[in-house]
Amino acid sequence: MFRILDCQPRRLVRLKTFLKPSFASQNGRSQSSESQPMMRMNSGCDMPMIGIGTWKMTPCQALDAVRCAIGFGYRHIDCAHVYQNEREVGQAMQDKIADGTVCREQLFVTGKLWNTYHGCYEVVKQGLEKSLCDLKLSYLDLFLIHWPFGFENGCELFPKSPDGELALKKDIHFTNVWKSMELLVHERLVRNIGVSNFNSTQIDQLLQVATIPPAVNQVECHPYLNQVCLSTFCRERGIQLVAYSPLGSPGYENRTSPGPIDDPVVKCIANNHKKTPAQILIRYQIQRGHAVIPKSVNAERICQNFNVFDFCLMEHEMNQLLGLEKGKQGRVVQYTDACAHPEYPFKELLSEGAE
Numbered sequence: 001m002f003r004i005l006d007c008q009p010r011r012l013v014r015l016k017t018f019l020k021p022s023f024a025s026q027n028g029r030s031q032s033s034e035s036q037p038m039m040r041m042n043s044g045c046d047m048p049m050i051g052i053g054t055w056k057m058t059p060c061q062a063l064d065a066v067r068c069a070i071g072f073g074y075r076h077i078d079c080a081h082v083y084q085n086e087r088e089v090g091q092a093m094q095d096k097i098a099d100g101t102v103c104r105e106q107l108f109v110t111g112k113l114w115n116t117y118h119g120c121y122e123v124v125k126q127g128l129e130k131s132l133c134d135l136k137l138s139y140l141d142l143f144l145i146h147w148p149f150g151f152e153n154g155c156e157l158f159p160k161s162p163d164g165e166l167a168l169k170k171d172i173h174f175t176n177v178w179k180s181m182e183l184l185v186h187e188r189l190v191r192n193i194g195v196s197n198f199n200s201t202q203i204d205q206l207l208q209v210a211t212i213p214p215a216v217n218q219v220e221c222h223p224y225l226n227q228v229c230l231s232t233f234c235r236e237r238g239i240q241l242v243a244y245s246p247l248g249s250p251g252y253e254n255r256t257s258p259g260p261i262d263d264p265v266v267k268c269i270a271n272n273h274k275k276t277p278a279q280i281l282i283r284y285q286i287q288r289g290h291a292v293i294p295k296s297v298n299a300e301r302i303c304q305n306f307n308v309f310d311f312c313l314m315e316h317e318m319n320q321l322l323g324l325e326k327g328k329q330g331r332v333v334q335y336t337d338a339c340a341h342p343e344y345p346f347k348e349l350l351s352e353g354a355e
């Protein structure tokens with residue numbers, strides 16, 4: 001049986017309940033999917049706490065990495081149309097269903113409505129159908145509004161205006177997009193809906209119109225951007241925080257300084273536990289009650305990132321990690337190209353000063 005984690009307000013993840021002698025260590029053995037912790041969302045659906053991220057996987061890498069991840073026991077796959085690899089992610093899932101490793105119902109697949117599909121209901125539905133078709137699925141477990149702002153509709157993922165700037169679409173508000181997302185639930189094309197990169201003001205606005213409240217807010221989160229306020233805000237409203245770029249997205253071209261995976265404090269905690277810095281960063285999210293979606297295309301690291309249930313960070317270590325916060329300097333995925341949109345969520349990045 002799956003272990004269920006209740007993510008209701010103020011409920012903390014109890015770690016000892018996860019410790020099972022049968023967990024694989026870093027030796028490449030597969031870990032039983034039956035023993036991984038789950039998050040119960042508001043809708044009553046369960047989401048596995050660790051998923052595999054798929055951004056920046058080439059199509060070929062995605063095919064191998066997702067097959068490998070499912071083989072190691074991952075059941076949560078984080079996808080998006082804009083990652084341009086959904087066909088291969090879908091093929092990998094089909095392959096693992098065909099070889100008997102999993103059935104569809106055991107997978108938890110997240111998709112995201114790309115910014116060029118902010119429009120009327122038909123446009124939003126087209127966005128979903130494109131992903132369903134590529135992923136070779138008849139429904140998604142979770143569908144997110146990828147960003148609170150839209151771009152001009154069309155085939156270009158990053159459309160440009162005649163002046164060469166990103167063509168922002170300002171005549172439709174995310175609350176209208178949300179109403180279409182709700183219809184997709186009623187049509188049983190998606191089991192849960194949520195948002196990504198929304199700030200607390202935007203979530204409040206959404207909650208005022210929603211008949212189905214967002215199940216999750218997927219945001220950047222790691223020790224340099226710990227999202228303490230947003231995490232509490234979401235928890236108090238029964239919204240599950242999903243931590244993206246949990247390793248600080250090393251290698252991302254926008255990263256100009258070393259990230260948390262290279263931080264001496266993280267390395268020291270890792271040494272004390274005989275774990276890797278990546279495992280500390282993933283475990284840190286789980287102990288905060290966040291779902292977490294590290295990306296890797298390397299089989300050893302895919303396995304390593306999943307093997308974080310045989311140790312526990314102590315309170316003082318969690319506090320040390322929380323103390324690494326860098327405010328807006330810690331944010332890697334900034335999307336300042338879209339800052340002229342009224343719903344650009346990270347206004348603090350546009351002002352002078354540290355915070």
Ligand SMILES: NC(=O)C1=CN([C@@H]2O[C@H](COP(=O)(O)OP(=O)(O)OC[C@H]3O[C@@H](n4cnc5c(N)ncnc54)[C@H](OP(=O)(O)O)[C@@H]3O)[C@@H](O)[C@H]2O)C=CC1
Nearest residue numbers: 053054055244245246247248249251278294295296297301
């Ligand atoms: N909603 C949104 O707007 C966003 C969502 N996301 C989602 O979150 C996922 C994760 O975030 P992402 O930005 O990819 O970054 P991560 O923080 O997951 O870091 C990924 C990088 O870390 C490396 N890495 C992975 N595991 C290890 C390890 N154990 N030791 C050392 N290095 C490691 C990977 O290299 P290698 O592959 O070679 O192992 C890759 O370069 C994305 O893939 C995507 O699914 C991300 C950004 C925005």
Ligand SMILES: O=C1CO[C@H](CO)[C@@H](O)[C@@H]1O
Nearest residue numbers: 055080082083146333335
């Ligand atoms: O998920 C993400 C990664 O890729 C996208 C663009 O290329 C980002 O906008 C987004 O946040």
